[in-house]
Amino acid sequence: MTAQEQTIQARVHIQRYNPDVDRKPYLQTFDVPVPQGMTILDALAYIKAEIDGSVTFRRSCRHAICGSCAVNVNGKNMLACNTPLRTVLTKKNEVTIRPLSFQPIIKDLVVDRSAFWEQYLKVKPWLIPPENSGPKEYRVTPEEVKALNRAETCIMCGACYASCQVVAMNRQYIGPHALLKAFLRVLDPRDSAPAERLELVSGTDGVFRCHTIFNCIDACPKNLNPTEAIETLRKLTQRRLAFEKEREERQKTL
Amino acid sequence: MADLNVITHDILIVGAGLAGTWAAMSAGENGVKDIGVLSKVHPLRSHSSAAQGGIAAALNNVRPVEGTGPRGPLEQIPPGDDPIDSPDLHMFDTIKGSDWLGDQGAIEIMVNEAPEIVYQYERMGCVFSRTPDGRIAQRRFGGHSVPRANYAADYTGHVLLHTIHEQAVRNGVKFYAEWYCLDLLVEDNVCRGVVALDITTGELYLIRAKAVFFGTGGYGRAWKITSNATANTGDGVAIAYNAGVPLMDMEFVQFHPTGVYGKGILMSEACRGEGGYLRNVNGDRFMENYAPDKMELAPRDLVSRSEQTEIEQGRGVGADGEGIYLDMTHLGAEKIMERLPQVRELALNFAGVDIIDAPAPIQPTAHYSMGGIPVNANGQVISDAEGTPVVGFYAAGECACISVHGANRLGTNSLLGASVFGRRSGKAMAAFVLSGAALQPVDEGAVKKNRQCISTLMDDSSINGKKESPAAIAEELKTAMTRYAGVFRDEERLTLACEKVQELTDRFKNARIMDKSRRFNTDLLGAIETEHLLTFSKVIVNSGLARTESRGAHYRTDYPKRDDEDWLKHTMAHKDSNGEPELSYKDVDIDWDRYPPQERKY
Ligand SMILES: Cc1cc2nc3c(=O)[nH]c(=O)nc-3n(C[C@H](O)[C@H](O)[C@H](O)COP(=O)(O)OP(=O)(O)OC[C@H]3O[C@@H](n4cnc5c(N)ncnc54)[C@H](O)[C@@H]3O)c2cc1C
Ligand code: FES
Numbered sequence: 071m072t073a074q075e076q077t078i079q080a081r082v083h084i085q086r087y088n089p090d091v092d093r094k095p096y097l098q099t100f101d102v103p104v105p106q107g108m109t110i111l112d113a114l115a116y117i118k119a120e121i122d123g124s125v126t127f128r129r130s131c132r133h134a135i136c137g138s139c140a141v142n143v144n145g146k147n148m149l150a151c152n153t154p155l156r157t158v159l160t161k162k163n164e165v166t167i168r169p170l171s172f173q174p175i176i177k178d179l180v181v182d183r184s185a186f187w188e189q190y191l192k193v194k195p196w197l198i199p200p201e202n203s204g205p206k207e208y209r210v211t212p213e214e215v216k217a218l219n220r221a222e223t224c225i226m227c228g229a230c231y232a233s234c235q236v237v238a239m240n241r242q243y244i245g246p247h248a249l250l251k252a253f254l255r256v257l258d259p260r261d262s263a264p265a266e267r268l269e270l271v272s273g274t275d276g277v278f279r280c281h282t283i284f285n286c287i288d289a290c291p292k293n294l295n296p297t298e299a300i301e302t303l304r305k306l307t308q309r310r311l312a313f314e315k316e317r318e319e320r321q322k323t324l
Numbered sequence: 325m326a327d328l329n330v331i332t333h334d335i336l337i338v339g340a341g342l343a344g345t346w347a348a349m350s351a352g353e354n355g356v357k358d359i360g361v362l363s364k365v366h367p368l369r370s371h372s373s374a375a376q377g378g379i380a381a382a383l384n385n386v387r388p389v390e391g392t393g394p395r396g397p398l399e400q401i402p403p404g405d406d407p408i409d410s411p412d413l414h415m416f417d418t419i420k421g422s423d424w425l426g427d428q429g430a431i432e433i434m435v436n437e438a439p440e441i442v443y444q445y446e447r448m449g450c451v452f453s454r455t456p457d458g459r460i461a462q463r464r465f466g467g468h469s470v471p472r473a474n475y476a477a478d479y480t481g482h483v484l485l486h487t488i489h490e491q492a493v494r495n496g497v498k499f500y501a502e503w504y505c506l507d508l509l510v511e512d513n514v515c516r517g518v519v520a521l522d523i524t525t526g527e528l529y530l531i532r533a534k535a536v537f538f539g540t541g542g543y544g545r546a547w548k549i550t551s552n553a554t555a556n557t558g559d560g561v562a563i564a565y566n567a568g569v570p571l572m573d574m575e576f577v578q579f580h581p582t583g584v585y586g587k588g589i590l591m592s593e594a595c596r597g598e599g600g601y602l603r604n605v606n607g608d609r610f611m612e613n614y615a616p617d618k619m620e621l622a623p624r625d626l627v628s629r630s631e632q633t634e635i636e637q638g639r640g641v642g643a644d645g646e647g648i649y650l651d652m653t654h655l656g657a658e659k660i661m662e663r664l665p666q667v668r669e670l671a672l673n674f675a676g677v678d679i680i681d682a683p684a685p686i687q688p689t690a691h692y693s694m695g696g697i698p699v700n701a702n703g704q705v706i707s708d709a710e711g712t713p714v715v716g717f718y719a720a721g722e723c724a725c726i727s728v729h730g731a732n733r734l735g736t737n738s739l740l741g742a743s744v745f746g747r748r749s750g751k752a753m754a755a756f757v758l759s760g761a762a763l764q765p766v767d768e769g770a771v772k773k774n775r776q777c778i779s780t781l782m783d784d785s786s787i788n789g790k791k792e793s794p795a796a797i798a799e800e801l802k803t804a805m806t807r808y809a810g811v812f813r814d815e816e817r818l819t820l821a822c823e824k825v826q827e828l829t830d831r832f833k834n835a836r837i838m839d840k841s842r843r844f845n846t847d848l849l850g851a852i853e854t855e856h857l858l859t860f861s862k863v864i865v866n867s868g869l870a871r872t873e874s875r876g877a878h879y880r881t882d883y884p885k886r887d888d889e890d891w892l893k894h895t896m897a898h899k900d901s902n903g904e905p906e907l908s909y910k911d912v913d914i915d916w917d918r919y920p921p922q923e924r925k926y
Contacts, residue, residue: 090843107586107676119795123838123847128365130553133589133670135482136369152673176524177844183366196490197449207446209458215451222451222476222483223666226368260449 077105080159082113084125085168088177095175097166098122102155110150110158110167111139114179127179134291137225140232141179142168147229149291170232172241186228189245193252193270200262200321208260208324221254221299223292230286230296242275246286246296249277253299256306259320265310272307280304328771329529334358334757336518336533338505338560340367342481342739343539343721343746345488347703348497350750356757360531362503362520364555364849367489371541371553372742375481376592376666377465378473379445379743380736381438382409385459386471394618395599398463398471400455409470411435416919418737421467421623422730423876423886424921425573425894427913430701430726434737437744442474445743450487452476453663463663464597467623467734467926474736478592478666481739488743503529504849505559506774508536508567508717509766513707515717516764519774523849526842530771534761535716535753538564538697539746542722544577546857546864547690547810548802551583551590560723562856564697565863569705569714570896572725572910574695574860575868578733578877579811581627583689584674585647591667591686593735595679596620598663600652602631603683604639618926625732625877626926628688632811635687642685649683656680688811692733694877695864696725698896698910703749709896709910716761718753720745727894730912731876781851782840792835794851797828801857804828809865814882818869825862832858866905867895888921 080102087095100117108116111129118125127150128138134152141150143158144166158165173181199208230246237243244252252271256264271277277300286296306313334356337344340363348361363370384407386398401407414435419426446452446460453461453475465473476483493499500522507519517532540560544552565571581602582591596602602620604610614630615622622630631648634640641647652660657680660668664679671677671684696719698706703718721742728741780786801824808821832855839847873887874880892912897905914920 088841088843090841107674118847118850119793119799123793123795123850124841126839126844126846128369130365130369130555131371131374132553132587133374133674135374135479135666136365136371136553138365138369152669154673177841180844191493194494196494197487199447199449203447205443207443207452207460210452210454211458212454212456215454218451222486223479225373225482254451255449258449258451260447 077103078163080104080113080155081164082117083164083166084117084178086178087175089175104155108155110143110153110155113155114150126177135225137227140170140227140229142170142232147232147289149227149229152291170228172232172237183228185241186231186245186247189248190226190251192244193248193267195251195255197255197258197261198263199260200324202321202324210259214259218254218257219299220294221250224250224294225292227291229289229291233285233289235283235285236279236281240275240279243279244271244276246300249303250294250296250299253303256303259317260324262321264317265314268303268307268310271303277303277307328768329527330532331360331529332532332763333360334533335535335537335753336531337361337537337539338518339363339370339539339541339721339723340489340499341370341372341539341541341721341742342485342488343742344537345492346743346746347537347539347718347720347750347753349488349492349495350747351754352495352497354751354754356754360498360500362500362505364502364504364523366501367499368486370485371556372485372739373482374553374590375739376478376590377594377597378463378475378480378736379442379484379739380414380465380468380472380734381442381474381740382411382414382435382472383439383442383460383462383474384409385455386462388471394621400457400459409472411438413469414438414472417468418728418734419919420924421732421734423732423924424892424914425727425730425875425912427727428915428919429913431728433701434728434741434744438740441740441743441747445484445487448487448491450476450483463594464621465735466593466596466621466627468736473597475594478594478664484739505563506852507770508563509770510567510569510714510717511767513712514715514764516766519770524844526845528771528775530766530768532763532766534757534763535718537703537749537753538719538723539721539742540723542693543860544690544693546802546805546861548806549583549588549687550690551580551588552690557853557856558693558723558860559853559856560719561696562859564705565859565899568899569707569717570698570898571860571863572695572698572894572896573727574863574897575871575878575895576694576731576876577690577864578624578692578694579628579688580624580691581631581688582650582686584670585642585685585687587674588689589670589674590689590691591650591670591684592664594664595650595652595667598659599655600650602627603649603651604634605641606639610634610639615926622926623732623734625879628811629879631688647685647687650686651683652679653681653683692738693722694725694727694729694731694733696723699724699726701726701745701748702752703745704752709908716756716764718749720749731878778848781835781837781848784836787834787836789834792831794832794835794837794854797832797835798854798857801825801828801861805861809868811879813868813878813880815869818865821865822869825858825865829858829862863897863905867897867907870907871895892921
């Protein structure tokens with residue numbers, strides 16, 4: 071066995087809090103053997119199964135697609151399931167795991183995401199299709215799909231939201247996750263309400279609040295670019311009328 | 325009872341994956357206003373989002389370039405040119421894939437509704453990949469004789485689920501996110517409601533409904549190496565069985581050929597659909613010896629068995645020789661980045677391999693549950709071989725068995741089946757409710773009974789003997805199921821599996837959890853889920869032991885041939901008064917003129 075393959079010992083500090091019994095959150099430390107390939111989620115599962123069944127966290131898919139498992143690790147937000155534990159250990163083989171910021175804690179690493187989802191609903195995340203719906207698919211070119219910049223692959227994990235300095239200061243801010251969704255719909259040639267959408271995101275809690283700090287880009291486990299999306303929405307808001315005309319023409323040929 | 329929380333709905337839907345969400349949408353569109361959807365994870369976390377490769381439908385958007393062979397490039401079909409695909413061909417492929425255990429009437433409905441439901445997804449906002457002229461892009465998939473997997477790169481399930489969820493929210497469907505269904509109330513073959521737990525508060529509820537729908541997903545978590553999400557613990561299947569509903573064809577579990585080595589996380593079949601090779605330790609494309617015609621694109625049961633044979637004969641790769649190489653290095657970076665971005669990321673994260681430069685080690689992984697709650701093509705649950713319905717109870721998706729997948733599901737047919745039959749169930753439930761169905765009386769003691777079970781799991785003083793850990797029992801079960809009820813089975817192994825399941829079931833009586841709190845108690849849910857795993861695993865191994873033939877995914881080394889004489893029939897398992905599965909059989913729906921059983925060769 072090479073040194074690389076050997077199991078090492080890690081000290082995993084987890085923030086614990088059950089509001090029914092604890093006055094405030096505290097850190098608890100668990101010793102975890104780390105075989106090669108162990109993810110943060112594997113470590114949490116190990117602790118839950120072998121040491122303390124009351125350690126509470128969300129997870130489901132195990133491969134970065136369901137969006138359940140985002141947590142704060144050593145101060146950065148990331149998915150527990152696709153992050154190898156070894157990559158986040160300090161020199162002393164320690165790591166600290168806390169719940170995502172800016173949201174009330176339900177228990178341990180589980181946060182109340184109500185506000186997060188409310189903002190998502192605010193932008194009307196669904197497509198509003200045009201009236202001229204034929205029996206088959208709308209024609210959308212590969213280039214038009216490309217222009218969406220993979221925004222449709224956002225898994226709503228909330229890592230960006232919990233990293234955003236604007237959310238930190240103002241919980242009314244729509245937030246990078248929801249604005250990325252708004253971008254997706256506005257750029258989708260099939261959508262028939264881009265004007266209404268731009269209106270929705272151009273208020274005081276919308277795109278003009280973004281301070282372009284880029285935290286959301288750093289945090290996104292899917293390598294998406296909410297900042298650029300917000301930037302695009304800003305520009306479109308500014309040249310909305312001309313844009314709408316363009317779209318009207320385009321929809322005639324879908 | 326003072327502390328009884330009661331909720332009522334016209335229709336209660338358990339499960340917010342594709343099946344459940346379609347059921348809710350279509351019940352709403354067909355005139356029912358009062359619909360509640362319960363999901364133990366937030367709806368968008370449902371496992372449907374993990375589907376990668378595509379959804380099947382004969383759209384005739386692309387065809388192979390002439391003269392380039394079965395693995396050659398594809399091109400869009402120019403307007404006016406002859407179609408290459410049809411629902412009939414889709415039907416035949418599905419029947420053949422099912423090893424003739426699929427019910428042909430239901431399959432016909434599915435393939436006929438396929439194009440329209442895929443178009444509907446598109447018109448609701450799904451961001452599909454596209455052909456140069458803007459139609460939905462299609463790729464090849466195993467067992468399908470033409471390219472008919474409609475896809476959104478390699479996150480098809482994700483975009484389908486988000487799209488349909490958003491539209492359901494738009495239509496005003498009420499979701500109960502993070503609520504856990506504990507129990508189904510059926511009496512005199514009439515369904516009356518469920519008992520559910522609000523996970524966040526720990527509060528129990530009696531939910532009464534005129535119609536109850538289960539879209540609770542598959543049961544792949546009973547194996548150690550599995551592609552399934554942690555939520556796929558077959559809850560609905562076990563709960564229905566405990567309520568007296570039979571389970572059908574539970575022995576049929578699909579092992580997908582390409583799970584990440586040692587982890588089981590899926591590398592989509594699209595890897596092979598786009599041209600990936602399987603190689604053994606000598607670098608040979610061994611599929612030549614098993615399916616010379618279809619090669620890597622033979623159906624999953626066959627490819628998994630071929631891999632397992634290579635492994636058992638000492639030609640495997642990896643530290644313990646239990647793996648096979650999936651080689652995509654010849655596809656080139658551009659194609660991989662465009663069509664398989666998620667797979668590349670998965671291989672980087674979970675296998676430490678960049679598939680652009682090197683082959684990824686993979687192995688067969690438990691993937692899809694063909695068996696489940698028996699239903700007819702309107703989603704109505706049936707209670708016997710004659711098809712007698714359980715009044716007011718419906719199911720679709722992976723927890724249900726119609727059976728459109730028979731002994732082996734073809735890739736991309738399950739997103740389709742969950743959508744088509746979810747939608748049909750919604751329509752049927754709406755008709756049932758609007759025809760004057762009433763809320764039925766329920767036994768309120770059911771809540772008390774469930775509360776008691778929870779208390780027992782928390783009560784260490786009630787242990788008789790050694791205290792057991794639910795998590796440890798689940799681990800032992802998964803190891804046994806992998807070893808004894810996996811890709812290859814025989815009498816000896818299945819008997820060992822039966823014994824192990826029984827031992828663990830007995831030991832579970834002393835299982836106690838560590839977390840004694842009410843709020844968001846996932847320790848408790850884990851224990852309940854373990855009990856479900858034990859419940860349906862017993863049915864799987866008993867059904868598998870009884871079926872002395874090899875068909876589709878159920879492969880017995882001691883009975884390596886399909887036996888139509890004795891076994892062209894569905895297994896039905898009822899829970900008898902001793903809690904043991906009692907097996908009976910149901911005829912397969914076969915159109916003897918059009919699609920009589922043939923030898924299944926690829
Ligand atoms: C990795 C992977 C890739 C796949 N790729 C493809 C593909 O490319 N093409 C294809 O056709 N198929 C694919 N499949 C299969 C397909 O994804 C599933 O069969 C299908 O999505 C199942 O949908 P469903 O609606 O039945 O269940 P799910 O989407 O699994 O949803 C189940 C729902 O039930 C809820 N639930 C379960 N138990 C309870 C309970 N006790 N109380 C409350 N709620 C409960 C869950 O919260 C969830 O909302 C893939 C499967 C996997 C594992
Ligand atoms: S568990 Fe699904 S994203 Fe991590």
